[in-house]
Amino acid sequence: MSQALLDGVGGPIGMVCSTLPVVAFVTADAFFELPVAIGIAFAAAVALTVWRMRRGEQFMSAAGGLFGVAAAGGVAAWTGSASGFFLIGIWAALAGAVVTSASLLVRRPLTGVVWNAFHGGGHAWRRDRSTLLAHDVATLAVTAVFSARFAVSQMLFNADATGWLAFTKITMGTPLTVLAGLVVIWAFRRSTKRLAEPGEDRAARDQATRDQATRPA
Structure with missing residues (x-):
């Protein structure tokens, strides 16, 4: 059962890929202005999406994190925080x-x-x-x-x-x-x-x- 659930959230790779853009955003925000931090997080999400697709994953599965980062970045830009x-x-x-x-x-x-x-x-x-x-x-x-x-x-x-x-x-x-x-x-x-x-x-x-x-x- 645990293996089926792990596969449902993308397996270990999906778990890691969902956290890396967040880490990239917070790290970049400590050194750069907010728009730059959003851009770095989005770039990390794009790179991970391309990498997962090259591994053979379908676009919608691989790009789920990309859409989430884009939406989160949009809200951050809108709020200015x-x-x-x-x-x-x-x-x-x-x-x-x-x-x-x-x-x-x-x-x-x-x-x-x-x-x-x-x-x-x-x-x-x-x-x-x-x-x-x-x-x-x-x-x-x-x-x-x-x-x-x-x-x-x-x-x-x-x-x-x-x-x-x-x-x-x-x-x-x-x-x-x-x-x-x-x-x-x-x-x-x-x-x-x-x-x-x-x-x-x-x-x-x-x-x-x-x-x-x-x-x-």
């Missing part, structure tokens, strides 16, 4: 925390909604207590990652601590994503085993779920 380079990530973390928290409050944990959509949308997954609990845990893990990223990054943004923002982006980026992703994969596998596997066991589980739903409180 080096800390603005990290503003999109801060907003994204806030949005993710709000969406996942809301899904828990309405008792439709987002990971369960996604799992059900991937499996045809016809499973009564919310009636199966074990499955619902698994997705509560998985969605809560994702919420915790988003919330922690936003809280820490927003505090550093308000303090205009560009170097620490870069450190936070690196340490709370891919590593925490992988950890939360492992919990989500566990919930997906548990749901599939209980509700989506073919055969008599699935029919028995579906009947047990229906009986549980109609049983008087």
Whole structure:
């Protein structure tokens, strides 16, 4: 499971390539004006994209970091602050925390909604207590990652601590994503085993779920 998740974020090369432009930007910002630092970060992202394409990666896979650096650099130039380079990530973390928290409050944990959509949308997954609990845990893990990223990054943004923002982006980026992703994969596998596997066991589980739903409180 961990290998599949690692491949999903681009493997070790993708993890390194996502951090190098950030390091280049912060380093350059310590010695040059903001426009020059943005240009150096963008140049680093372009070089990494070309290198990954020469290794045989598809353009959209290789250029994902390039688009992100271009957007972050645009926001930094618009705000006139080096800390603005990290503003999109801060907003994204806030949005993710709000969406996942809301899904828990309405008792439709987002990971369960996604799992059900991937499996045809016809499973009564919310009636199966074990499955619902698994997705509560998985969605809560994702919420915790988003919330922690936003809280820490927003505090550093308000303090205009560009170097620490870069450190936070690196340490709370891919590593925490992988950890939360492992919990989500566990919930997906548990749901599939209980509700989506073919055969008599699935029919028995579906009947047990229906009986549980109609049983008087």
